[in-house]
Amino acid sequence: MTLRQTYLKNLQQRLDVQAVLVLNDSDMLVPFREGIFYFVVVNEPQADGKIRRMLFQEQVIIEQQISTWQLEKGAICGLDERLAEMLRRAEIVWDKDHYMKQMKLRLASLSSSLQKKHICREYSQILRFFHETKEFLQQGMMLDAHHSAIQTIHYLARLIVYEAGDHPQPALWTQVKQIDPSIYKLYEELSFNAEALEKRIELLVLAIEFWIASRTKESVRYLVELMETKSGPWRLEELMNHPMIQEAEIEIPLVVDKMLQRLLIQEVVCKEGENGDRETGFILMR
Incomplete structure (x- = not known):
């Protein structure tokens, strides 16, 4: 099992995780030059902005959490531009009930x-x-x-x-x-x-x-x-x-x-x- 598969399996077992996205390591918006950058979408408002740097099977992983509450608010009132652009570019690697696929469309639209x-x-x-x-x-x-x-x-x-x-x-x-x-x-x-x-x-x-x-x-x-x-x-x-x-x-x-x-x-x-x-x-x- 690859590192990504093992990491995703661990996240999928958590009841609070709604979706996982990864940002290409060559993207100019990646905040860290070392490691793989993941967004973890969770159902807990207090998780907003929480970021962790971890070693997983000797690979550096940067994990930033964002809540569904912040995304819902952002779809109506607007999201921080840098964060919105990072989410737009990020690839969805796991998505419970297609939530993030629909949210990406909502964030991209401009009411x-x-x-x-x-x-x-x-x-x-x-x-x-x-x-x-x-x-x-x-x-x-x-x-x-x-x-x-x-x-x-x-x-x-x-x-x-x-x-x-x-x-x-x-x-x-x-x-x-x-x-x-x-x-x-x-x-x-x-x-x-x-x-x-x-x-x-x-x-x-x-x-x-x-x-x-x-x-x-x-x-x-x-x-x-x-x-x-x-x-x-x-x-x-x-x-x-x-x-x-x-x-x-x-x-x-x-x-x-x-x-x-x-x-x-x-x-x-x-x-x-x-x-x-x-x-x-x-x-x-x-």
Whole structure:
């Protein structure tokens, strides 16, 4: 009996094990360069993230456990991207009731609500790094501006992938080249153009500025749909602390500012203080 057969037989005898997957040792996502990397799917929530390094018949085995509970939650709310990609690439070597085969299909699909959430998050990151790029550029800090410009177009690339109904992959730019060659060309120009660095960043800023202005409404649908659940105004703190926003990791102040500029929302007075101060909130424009 081979090492794999013996190892699998031991796992199959455990009542909590639902499936076993193995990641090819040549895969770039393998977290350890030595040994065979296995995912063990179990029916115990407390097992999430548990990882063991073992010697089995003189062979190093790395075993990472993941619960069916985490997978079910991930199919609805989204799974950690690196973990999701590792599971996508991993080969199923044992699967009770075809559970993991079906789960792989669910994790690969992108529901409309999940797509909107990811797009809004990436859009907020584009705004964050775009503002940094412009600030550094104005202050003459070219290397810092270049770093922020790279981050800006990185999140733009991720957004483009989500818009296409797919998940970003480790080889992101190979993926984007197939989906939107114009965005790939922007990255290429920033990286390899013979122009001076300052000029390359300035050209990217112009392109991104135009893109942001034309795509705000489509990119903030997740936030708009949340705001539609309430008839009155939303205070900034209320939006920032909403569980849906915190879970999505959206940079709310930046998105709100852009929505105000694009006349998608309106600022109104929510409460007047005794000292003449007035707290404001935001309502959707109809």
